[in-house]
Amino acid sequence: MATIPVGVAGIALDKLFRTTLGRPVPTAIFLALNGIVLFVTEQLRRGGTGRRRAGDSTAAGEEGLSPGELSDQRITRMTMRQAMAIGAAPILALLPGISRSGSTISAGIFRGLNHEDSARFAFLLATPVIGGAALLKLPPLLGAEGNGLRGPLLAGSIAAFVAAYLATRYLVRYFENRTLVPFAVYCTLAGLGSLAYLTIG
Numbered sequence: 001m002a003t004i005p006v007g008v009a010g011i012a013l014d015k016l017f018r019t020t021l022g023r024p025v026p027t028a029i030f031l032a033l034n035g036i037v038l039f040v041t042e043q044l045r046r047g048g049t050g051r052r053r054a055g056d057s058t059a060a061g062e063e064g065l066s067p068g069e070l071s072d073q074r075i076t077r078m079t080m081r082q083a084m085a086i087g088a089a090p091i092l093a094l095l096p097g098i099s100r101s102g103s104t105i106s107a108g109i110f111r112g113l114n115h116e117d118s119a120r121f122a123f124l125l126a127t128p129v130i131g132g133a134a135l136l137k138l139p140p141l142l143g144a145e146g147n148g149l150r151g152p153l154l155a156g157s158i159a160a161f162v163a164a165y166l167a168t169r170y171l172v173r174y175f176e177n178r179t180l181v182p183f184a185v186y187c188t189l190a191g192l193g194s195l196a197y198l199t200i201g
Contacts, residue, residue: 001080002087002121003128009091010133017094024198030097032191038099038184041106067176071120074113078121082111086121090129097191101126102183105175119175123168 021027065073078086089107093100101122108118141149 002083002125003132005084005088006090006093006129007132009088010094010129011136013091013094017096022096025195027096028191028194028198030095030191032097032188032195034098034102035184035187035189035191037106038102038180038187041109042179042181042184045109067116068120068172071117074117075121075124078113086111086113086118087125090125099183099187100129102180102187105180115175115179116172120172123172 021030086104086107089103090100092098092103101119104122104125105115105118108121109115113121140146141153146153
């Protein structure tokens with residue numbers, strides 16, 4: 001259910017966003033905005049909104065489970081409405097410079113999940129979303145358009161798989177007791193720095 005909103009939007013809007021906004025200056029602006037959104041999300045959570053309330057307690061029958069298993073148990077108790085609301089957040093990632101995982105984690109926090117569960121759901125959600133995008137993009141590469149590209153594409157895909165696997169394992173553990181603030185600072189500074197370089201330099 002969570003993949004439906006971004007799947008529909010991706011098919012309908014991907015080309016429009018890439019052709020109209022896929023340039024350096026808009027990308028730098030959206031990257032800075034991405035950092036600001038992450039920072040605001042953390043401030044609202046810390047301000048007593050209670051958005052970390054879900055998933056902090058251990059339900060009966062869950063004793064002895066690993067942190068990952070506990071997180072999976074909590075995620076299964078999400079409502080369909082909650083899942084679709086969080087699943088709509090990656091639509092923003094069609095804009096260049098906006099983080100898919102960052103927007104999904106922020107939406108999860110706003111919808112009542114804690115950091116760990118939001119991150120875990122974001123990475124689980126990435127699998128069908130990226131898989132669907134691959135199904136759309138790969139067919140042309142199997143034809144004449146892909147001549148000379150298949151070898152580099154295969155090597156890049158393997159490298160991306162290994163990097164994504166290691167990053168996901170690390171970040172899921174990172175969000176067990178840490179926040180989005182370092183990523184917010186990085187995105188904001190990188191976006192503003194890039195914007196200054198592109199417009200002033």
